[in-house]
Amino acid sequence: MPSDATGRTHEIVTDVPDRAMVIFAHPDDAEIGSGGVVARWVAAGCEVTYVLCTNGDAGTGDRSLTPAELAKRRADEQRAAADFMGVKHVVMLGYPDGELEDTREFLGDVVRAIRQYRPHTVFVHDPYRIKGFQHRDHRKAGLVTTDAVYPFARDHLHFPEQIRRDSLEPHKVRELWYWGMDEPNVIVDVTGSIDRQIAALVRHQSQMPGFNVPPGETIGERVKRHAAQLATGHGFEYGAVFRRLIARG
Numbered sequence: 001m002p003s004d005a006t007g008r009t010h011e012i013v014t015d016v017p018d019r020a021m022v023i024f025a026h027p028d029d030a031e032i033g034s035g036g037v038v039a040r041w042v043a044a045g046c047e048v049t050y051v052l053c054t055n056g057d058a059g060t061g062d063r064s065l066t067p068a069e070l071a072k073r074r075a076d077e078q079r080a081a082a083d084f085m086g087v088k089h090v091v092m093l094g095y096p097d098g099e100l101e102d103t104r105e106f107l108g109d110v111v112r113a114i115r116q117y118r119p120h121t122v123f124v125h126d127p128y129r130i131k132g133f134q135h136r137d138h139r140k141a142g143l144v145t146t147d148a149v150y151p152f153a154r155d156h157l158h159f160p161e162q163i164r165r166d167s168l169e170p171h172k173v174r175e176l177w178y179w180g181m182d183e184p185n186v187i188v189d190v191t192g193s194i195d196r197q198i199a200a201l202v203r204h205q206s207q208m209p210g211f212n213v214p215p216g217e218t219i220g221e222r223v224k225r226h227a228a229q230l231a232t233g234h235g236f237e238y239g240a241v242f243r244r245l246i247a248r249g
């Protein structure tokens, strides 16, 4: 098993679950964070649900756009990207961009999505990253999702009205995968799916100016350069890394 510069090893994951969920703060975060793996898993028959937490209405440097116009445009872009990826369900929670908080309401929304769509694996931002700047919404989405996965979605006495009134059942998520982590422990070969990830990512046309692609390089080339670095020593061309937590029992 190859190791990274600090001597840690990454397990190569080839298993594909029956259902997965990607929970993310802003339109485009899912394609960046887990797009290569989702494209690969959808092709292998996995049913994927997207849960978009904010409407992305602060994500522009263009002062001619109103927040409402931007939110509409970004919702359209996200639907187009999800459709292209073959994502089965898209839940849009609609919180204002930059205003995600660790509230009972937000936690209940994420618990409800998990109980409704019942994923084996959940992907989300790593809320514990400290070796680099991270958007506040990413931390909040990561933290609330971590709590929703365990124990809130699993235990019937949390948000009991969802069970009593809305006929949902508790659900135990088996694996939680963080992207944007300081210390990954798993890698997935995305050589066969990275072009699909990039094609979905460029559906977010409103965000292209903010990606800060170096002169002479396309967004696709940048994604591939990074993925090739991650795959070094693993025997495949492009990789995506995560920090995986596995539920006990």
Ligand SMILES: [Zn+2]
Residues within 6 Å of the ligand: 025, 026, 029, 135, 138
């Ligand atoms: Zn974001």
